[in-house]
Amino acid sequence: MPPEKQYYQAHPTFHVAVDSIIFGFDQGELKLLIHKRQFEPARGEWSLFGGFVQQDESLDEAASRILSEHTGLRDIYMEELHSYGEVDRDPAGRVISVAYFALIPAGEFTEAGKSKSGATWVSMEELPSLIMDHNQMVEKALRRLKRRAATQPIGFELLPGEFTMPQLQALYEAIYQSKLDKRNFRKKILAMEVLIKLDTKDKSSSKKGAYLYRFDQKKYKKLVEGGYNFTI
Amino acid sequence: MPPEKQYYQAHPTFHVAVDSIIFGFDQGELKLLIHKRQFEPARGEWSLFGGFVQQDESLDEAASRILSEHTGLRDIYMEELHSYGEVDRDPAGRVISVAYFALIPAGEFTEAGKSKSGATWVSMEELPSLIMDHNQMVEKALRRLKRRAATQPIGFELLPGEFTMPQLQALYEAIYQSKLDKRNFRKKILAMEVLIKLDTKDKSSSKKGAYLYRFDQKKYKKLVEGGYNFTI
DNA sequence: TCAAAAGTGTTCAAGATACACCCATGA
DNA sequence: TCATGGGTGTATCTTGAACACTTTTGA
Numbered sequence: 001m002p003p004e005k006q007y008y009q010a011h012p013t014f015h016v017a018v019d020s021i022i023f024g025f026d027q028g029e030l031k032l033l034i035h036k037r038q039f040e041p042a043r044g045e046w047s048l049f050g051g052f053v054q055q056d057e058s059l060d061e062a063a064s065r066i067l068s069e070h071t072g073l074r075d076i077y078m079e080e081l082h083s084y085g086e087v088d089r090d091p092a093g094r095v096i097s098v099a100y101f102a103l104i105p106a107g108e109f110t111e112a113g114k115s116k117s118g119a120t121w122v123s124m125e126e127l128p129s130l131i132m133d134h135n136q137m138v139e140k141a142l143r144r145l146k147r148r149a150a151t152q153p154i155g156f157e158l159l160p161g162e163f164t165m166p167q168l169q170a171l172y173e174a175i176y177q178s179k180l181d182k183r184n185f186r187k188k189i190l191a192m193e194v195l196i197k198l199d200t201k202d203k204s205s206s207k208k209g210a211y212l213y214r215f216d217q218k219k220y221k222k223l224v225e226g227g228y229n230f231t232i
Numbered sequence: 233m234p235p236e237k238q239y240y241q242a243h244p245t246f247h248v249a250v251d252s253i254i255f256g257f258d259q260g261e262l263k264l265l266i267h268k269r270q271f272e273p274a275r276g277e278w279s280l281f282g283g284f285v286q287q288d289e290s291l292d293e294a295a296s297r298i299l300s301e302h303t304g305l306r307d308i309y310m311e312e313l314h315s316y317g318e319v320d321r322d323p324a325g326r327v328i329s330v331a332y333f334a335l336i337p338a339g340e341f342t343e344a345g346k347s348k349s350g351a352t353w354v355s356m357e358e359l360p361s362l363i364m365d366h367n368q369m370v371e372k373a374l375r376r377l378k379r380r381a382a383t384q385p386i387g388f389e390l391l392p393g394e395f396t397m398p399q400l401q402a403l404y405e406a407i408y409q410s411k412l413d414k415r416n417f418r419k420k421i422l423a424m425e426v427l428i429k430l431d432t433k434d435k436s437s438s439k440k441g442a443y444l445y446r447f448d449q450k451k452y453k454k455l456v457e458g459g460y461n462f463t464i
Numbered sequence: 465t466c467a468a469a470a471g472t473g474t475t476c477a478a479g480a481t482a483c484a485c486c487c488a489t490g491a
Numbered sequence: 492t493c494a495t496g497g498g499t500g501t502a503t504c505t506t507g508a509a510c511a512c513t514t515t516t517g518a
Binding site for chain 1: 234235236237239240243244245246247248271272273284285286287288289290291292294312314315316317318319324325326327328330
């Protein structure tokens with residue numbers, strides 16, 4: 001055995017898990033996707049979606065795999081949130097967990113909730129108690145979401161490809177838990193110049209109908225490359 | 233064996249390392265503490281300080297331990313930065329690494345550099361090529377530092393307990409790589425009301441001498457609890 | 465015709481930026 | 492006495508916040 005392998009092998013190894021904090025937006029409310037844990041310990045209690053990292057996959061790949069196994073969704077916005085490594089965080093053994101933060105667009109919302117693994121959307125307003133340190137993870141994820149939403153146009157990840165201003169505003173209001181002024185909100189959003197206004201209207205929530213917009217990915221990328229950064 | 237242990241054991245385990253991006257500030261420059269790696273693979277190449285997590289310690293504890301083993305310093309500002317888990321990131325085997333971001337106060341700067349483990353402070357301006365994905369970690373840490381410095385009074389972690397306005401300004405200029413206006417800078421900093429002006433002056437860098445300040449921890453904590461947040 | 469949601473501008477206050485001179489002191 | 496770095500105030504601009512009425516249309 002080469003010396004470096006020997007050196008490495010003198011050190012312990014650990015189970016590494018990923019747990020995903022999956023946010024969705026529906027009915028004017030920010031929601032979290034959870035399920036009842038299907039194995040011991042704490043079987044039957046509310047838990048984030050998680051699983052163990054396998055030999056042939058990176059952390060990011062494990063997070064995507066687990067998300068798609070449970071929700072059937074692919075190409076979802078995910079980013080690493082934080083790693084949790086307290087010695088006794090899992091009563092059944094030492095597990096180091098890497099938490100991921102995911103945003104599911106409203107269009108794919110129902111589908112994800114209907115998965116076979118008993119996925120349930122719960123309102124962030126009335127979050128149940130989750131196993132182990134999962135509530136702590138959710139709190140951190142919520143702080144991250146607030147910051148991201150304020151500085152990057154990440155909110156669009158939670159809406160369908162075409163959305164109206166009132167929808168976008170409702171989303172921001174749900175994230176920040178506060179009312180925003182219509183006129184000021186539109187002004188700021190439009191000042192970014194990353195929205196394309198369509199000719200079609202969405203009449204599902206009013207008689208007058210609200211214009212649909214689409215997020216201009218290309219324009220946004222150019223702005224970011226040029227050093228721009230957003231603020232709501 | 234209880235069923236949960238069996239379930240866990242069906243999954244692979246991994247070596248988990250921590251790597252620390254250690255920033256210091258000296259001679260008006262932002263610096264990084266690195267050393268030449270002492271074991272294979274890549275022995276003798278520039279590397280961040282790192283090591284393997286042990287059975288009886290959390291990730292945070294491992295990071296603190298490794299920092300103090302190499303620099304002799306304790307109670308240093310550290311926070312988790314990001315986890316790196318690409319399958320082939322380490323040519324000698326699968327290692328998942330949790331990167332930490334640390335700030336060493338100027339007073340303890342020299343001491344840290346003189347450790348037996350060959351620690352060297354290098355200027356962020358002329359950073360050498362580091363092993364594996366360590367340069368990537370440093371880039372991320374630098375972005376984190378910039379953001380933190382702009383929104384939390386974290387810059388104080390890089391200065392001695394008593395410091396002058398010109399020193400503080402030079403630090404921010406080093407972090408942002410840009411000149412700041414003296415009057416505006418003082419105005420903003422003093423408007424935070426978290427500095428205590430002392431009667432003593434520091435004459436080490438001018439004949440007139442500059443007043444020393446101390447950071448008011450208590451006042452800062454109160455502000456943060458009240459929902460305040462800083463902006464430089 | 466009216467109820468309900470969508471859309472639109474202006475004023476004011478606060479915060480950010482630009483900018484130039486005097487002060488204290490050791491050499 | 493003079494060179495060097497430390498310290499200070501004001502005017503202007505930009506940005507964020509507050510605020511009320513008209514429009515559209517299906518029921």
